[in-house]
Amino acid sequence: MHATAVEGQLEERVVPVETLATCDLCSGGDFEPRRVWRDELLFGPERWTLVRCKACNLYFINPRPTREVIGSFYPTDYAAHLAPPTQPKRWHRRVAAKDAAPISWWEKPILQVRQDLSWYRIPRWHGDGHVLDIGCGSGGRYLDVLKALGWTTYGIEPSPQAVANAVAHGHQAVVGTAEDAPFPDQSMDIVTMWHVLEHTHSPATALANCFRMLRPGGQLSLCVPNWAGMQAKLYGRFWWSCDAPRHLFQFTRKTLGRYLEQAGFRVVKVTTRTGPTSWQRAARHFLNNVFGTKWARDSSLLVDVMSPFCALGSLIRYAGAGAELRVIAERPS
Ligand SMILES: [Zn+2]
Structure with missing residues (x-):
């Protein structure tokens, strides 16, 4: 379990996240952070980093919610x-x-x-x-x-x-x-x-x-x-x-x-x-x-x-x- 604590946020919560060590597309391991995004749908307190794989140019969120908890990031009336x-x-x-x-x-x-x-x-x-x-x-x-x-x-x-x-x-x-x-x-x-x-x-x-x-x-x-x-x-x-x-x-x-x-x-x-x-x-x-x-x-x-x-x-x-x-x-x- 990791906390993605955000400075200045009172409404912190603990979300199980996982960090990819290898790229899903090319198996490379050298990533650079390119963007930091917040959840624009459910407005949770976490911030999510979009990284770029330097070897293949794939962009992905890393770290990210695990498979077990990703469902909690979807609204029930999807x-x-x-x-x-x-x-x-x-x-x-x-x-x-x-x-x-x-x-x-x-x-x-x-x-x-x-x-x-x-x-x-x-x-x-x-x-x-x-x-x-x-x-x-x-x-x-x-x-x-x-x-x-x-x-x-x-x-x-x-x-x-x-x-x-x-x-x-x-x-x-x-x-x-x-x-x-x-x-x-x-x-x-x-x-x-x-x-x-x-x-x-x-x-x-x-x-x-x-x-x-x-x-x-x-x-x-x-x-x-x-x-x-x-x-x-x-x-x-x-x-x-x-x-x-x-x-x-x-x-x-x-x-x-x-x-x-x-x-x-x-x-x-x-x-x-x-x-x-x-x-x-x-x-x-x-x-x-x-x-x-x-x-x-x-x-x-x-x-x-x-x-x-x-x-x-x-x-x-x-x-x-x-x-x-x-x-x-x-x-x-
Ligand atoms: Zn890659």
Whole structure:
């Protein structure tokens, strides 16, 4: 047990932390501190240091809460745990239904914009249609859509309440994490992780486990915040995705690509996106910090206003500087 005592703070508490001696990506051991962040969601008294591995340029929180206590840094009403059932839209069907016709050239830019405006990337039908969503929450945003289109849906999620909801939605869901997901070897056609990898204690272990569960030719589809993106640079420590100590790792196209290749994957596609809620979330976080305002909710009006700009941005993929990295990687046949 270590105390992360903070000078001048009355509200001290003792949090079990662990210190990484070797880099999760390259096994190097020479780190330099680059940032000190506070918890901008639960406002605990601790300060968290983001370090950079000098050998591979990976950024991560060190020291950090142990696996045993990390749950106490998540609010109980974490949005994804409670999402209500979702019905597929027409474009979902067009992309992911088993009998969907090939996509013609003129549909491609339209569907690209659709995909980029959506929080999740909807996959084309693949193999037997077995899909595992890691960090599935209640399944109410993603797995519901795929199940309605004929996919066999599996999920894993640390919150027992969210898993109970996912099972009630008809998904084969279990309690656990990306690192210990127990589904059989080579049992999945698609594995997805939407904003999950940055939360894991070992992305290397998580990706190795994804690789194990995928069939040869199967695809991993994931999204993480882009540490090299324009929002991260513009907002600095006020960027919403700093999110210490929940985001334990910060990735760039390079470090994420190296992680995937080390796990055995072939990287098929890397793009960046900036969703319509992303700018206002970043702005909100910044304003709340600088002016002490308490703007807490996404405004649907602002989402509507931003959507056309995001559609344009999507067509040029933000020239690689969007707020999130979206990756498709394949387990080679
Ligand atoms: Zn390293």
